Amino acid sequence: TLTAVKNTIMSHLDFAAKQNNSIVTDLMKSIKSGSISKFDVQLALTFSRLPRYQTQMFECLRKAFCLPFAKATRANNSRWLAGVLSNETRTDPTVHVINLVQEVSSGSDSIVPLVQFSFAVLDHFAGLS
Numbered sequence: 001t002l003t004a005v006k007n008t009i010m011s012h013l014d015f016a017a018k019q020n021n022s023i024v025t026d027l028m029k030s031i032k033s034g035s036i037s038k039f040d041v042q043l044a045l046t047f048s049r050l051p052r053y054q055t056q057m058f059e060c061l062r063k064a065f066c067l068p069f070a071k072a073t074r075a076n077n078s079r080w081l082a083g084v085l086s087n088e089t090r091t092d093p094t095v096h097v098i099n100l101v102q103e104v105s106s107g108s109d110s111i112v113p114l115v116q117f118s119f120a121v122l123d124h125f126a127g128l129s
Helices: 004-021 024-031 040-047 054-077 077-088 091-101 109-127
Strands: none
Touching: 004 024, 004 040, 024 054, 040 054, 040 109, 054 109, 077 091
16 A cells, blocks of 8 residues: 555565665755745654754754745744745645644654654753743
8 A cells, every 4th residue: 555655665665764875965955945845844854863863953944844934924924925925835844844744654663753853843942932
């Protein structure tokens, strides 16, 4: 089924990332560019299980996740900025994270990086207050 195919692809990409870091670098560039999909989020969480990429992936995802909230705050404080940002067609990564949470099965090993990422985001917002 589709879930089995996704898991197989993730497994192969995880193995490839262990051999060559260009896949991880390309994914981080893609996430930083603002075009992020649910597959990108899931792949980043998969790569975050590798110790050498964990910090980089969480930081990259955290920035992509927090950007819409920062933009919304700026837009609420500025009438001019609200008009500019409302016309922007950037994908909101929070939707992808929420979709992933709904799809993750309770026994899945993808829960661990998702929980770690959630704590990283909570730490970020706790540091702002």
